[in-house]
Amino acid sequence: MPAIISIAGLGKTYKSGFTALKNINLDIQRGEIFALLGPNGAGKTTLIGIVCGIVNPSAGTVLADGHDIVKDYRASRSKIGLVPQELSTDAFETVWATVNFSRGLFGKPADPALVEKILRDLSLWEKRDAKIMTLSGGMKRRVMIAKALSHEPSILFLDEPTAGVDVELRRDMWNLVRGLRENGVTIILTTHYIEEAEEMADRIGVISKGELILVEEKHQLMRKLGKKQLTLQLQNPLTQIPAGLSDYALELSADGNELIYTFDTQAEQTGIAALLRRLSEQGIDFKDLHSSESSLEDIFVSLVRTNA
Amino acid sequence: MNLYAIRAIYRFEMARTGRTLMQSIASPVLSTSLYFIVFGAAIGSRMGDVDSVNYGAFIIPGLIMLTLLTESTSNASFGIYLPKWSGTIYELLSAPVSWIEVVIGYVGAAATKSVILGLLILITARFFVDYHIEHPFWMAGFLVLTAVTFSLFGFIIGVWADGFEKLQVIPLMIVTPLTFLGGSFYSISMLPPLWQKIALFNPVVYLVSGFRWSFYGVSDVNAGLSFGMTLGFMLVCLGIVWWIFRTGYRLKN
Ligand SMILES: Nc1ncnc2c1ncn2[C@@H]1O[C@H](COP(=O)(O)OP(=O)(O)OP(=O)(O)O)[C@@H](O)[C@H]1O
Numbered sequence A: 001m002p003a004i005i006s007i008a009g010l011g012k013t014y015k016s017g018f019t020a021l022k023n024i025n026l027d028i029q030r031g032e033i034f035a036l037l038g039p040n041g042a043g044k045t046t047l048i049g050i051v052c053g054i055v056n057p058s059a060g061t062v063l064a065d066g067h068d069i070v071k072d073y074r075a076s077r078s079k080i081g082l083v084p085q086e087l088s089t090d091a092f093e094t095v096w097a098t099v100n101f102s103r104g105l106f107g108k109p110a111d112p113a114l115v116e117k118i119l120r121d122l123s124l125w126e127k128r129d130a131k132i133m134t135l136s137g138g139m140k141r142r143v144m145i146a147k148a149l150s151h152e153p154s155i156l157f158l159d160e161p162t163a164g165v166d167v168e169l170r171r172d173m174w175n176l177v178r179g180l181r182e183n184g185v186t187i188i189l190t191t192h193y194i195e196e197a198e199e200m201a202d203r204i205g206v207i208s209k210g211e212l213i214l215v216e217e218k219h220q221l222m223r224k225l226g227k228k229q230l231t232l233q234l235q236n237p238l239t240q241i242p243a244g245l246s247d248y249a250l251e252l253s254a255d256g257n258e259l260i261y262t263f264d265t266q267a268e269q270t271g272i273a274a275l276l277r278r279l280s281e282q283g284i285d286f287k288d289l290h291s292s293e294s295s296l297e298d299i300f301v302s303l304v305r306t307n308a
Numbered sequence B: 001m002n003l004y005a006i007r008a009i010y011r012f013e014m015a016r017t018g019r020t021l022m023q024s025i026a027s028p029v030l031s032t033s034l035y036f037i038v039f040g041a042a043i044g045s046r047m048g049d050v051d052s053v054n055y056g057a058f059i060i061p062g063l064i065m066l067t068l069l070t071e072s073t074s075n076a077s078f079g080i081y082l083p084k085w086s087g088t089i090y091e092l093l094s095a096p097v098s099w100i101e102v103v104i105g106y107v108g109a110a111a112t113k114s115v116i117l118g119l120l121i122l123i124t125a126r127f128f129v130d131y132h133i134e135h136p137f138w139m140a141g142f143l144v145l146t147a148v149t150f151s152l153f154g155f156i157i158g159v160w161a162d163g164f165e166k167l168q169v170i171p172l173m174i175v176t177p178l179t180f181l182g183g184s185f186y187s188i189s190m191l192p193p194l195w196q197k198i199a200l201f202n203p204v205v206y207l208v209s210g211f212r213w214s215f216y217g218v219s220d221v222n223a224g225l226s227f228g229m230t231l232g233f234m235l236v237c238l239g240i241v242w243w244i245f246r247t248g249y250r251l252k253n
């Protein structure tokens, strides 16, 4: 199936002369949740801005559902909903008016039943006649989501949708996103909460200094780059790793009470059994052991650090 | 044509006008009344007729133009500056709308408000002086054309401005002086010969003169020329607006 968004050779140099994006090539698959990760200033918002028509690209092309975002902007933009990173709302408008405005702006006839459903789903229905300036930050964020959903987009960009949102609401939002995906909406989101990407995304793209340094299916990424560690709590502290264990990738904790063995999750043989045998041969006793797996966050941090 | 978008923008802007209805209506009505008391009754009673029109009646077209120009410019400039300032412009830029639709929505709403204000002044004037309108069709034509043209002009100012001061400086420093010097309160023929020539470089002279002609059938410059000049200015504004959207000037990064 052809990609729903196809980005080729995309570059952006701002008027200030700063190059925010370099030769980005990326295909987003229909119906997936794609998480775009990257440190502050990596270029995530710039990339989203170009696809949505807010930022002019300096080079390259973008097709949204087969429509060029510049030449055929009417067709491409009517498919796309955007929830920007910045909270910007019309302070004096009511929730109801602003959501209906968005629907009209995107060329759709009024549909009060649909707007009602969206507001109810986002727990905004009680606030429909309230002026936006009287809402809390989290509510304003939801108003912006309601605006983006009002015209029934098939592609939804969420630029840090859960920034400044409480835990419960974040769960609600994840459910909302999953519900949208079930209805066939493609979702591209950015977030600084890596566990959010771990929880939600089908695929993950990592952008650093304007370059897309990795695009990978989430589980594959975690398998490929993930590491496991086995920690052994020793009966008697060691001052150094015994020579007989030098062929293992072992680390000794500072107090000498723990031995840490790091191994590759993809290897055929983890070597744990052999290591344990060797330990007993060497007369090293341990009282407890546990294993841990690196999270997406660990992977992300190490990726961005090596790219820096 | 994205008609739903035009309607959404137009309604949004008219709702904004509606929220400030009292001040929008009260201030021009009040200031017009003051003009009539000061110029019409107090000073006008000591003045002879101008171009054989009673002075109080003579200043009506100029007063309407004064309001039309300042209100159109400030309204339209504020209308497009506000979303730029608050950041909600993102939605306009990401929507499937062409520049024509955006302009019809914003400029249409600003011009509508100005025309309403112009008519209000006309009604208010009735309480102070008698006047007649010789060419009502042309009067309406000048009214609408001027409102649209200066709303376009205001739209450009709103896109160009990157601060509230700039938003106000053009109406204050350019539009108001040009209107006062444009023969709102006097006939150009009352000026010394040299100043009469200089006055012809002031575009507002053509507007006021043409508008006054539609009331009383007398004018400083040919009415056709007036209409042509206004139309020309509108086309220039349209061209600039088209260029703004094509390049994204001060709207996009
Ligand atoms: N209008 C602009 N003019 C000049 N430089 C800009 C402009 N907008 C963004 N930049 C620069 O481009 C780079 C990328 O910015 P962008 O907003 O895309 O980052 P981001 O990945 O979204 O970061 P964050 O996680 O903080 O939201 C930054 O270095 C930023 O300073």
Ligand SMILES: [Mg+2]
Residues within 6 Å of the ligand: A044, A045, A046, A085, A159
């Ligand atoms: Mg960002």
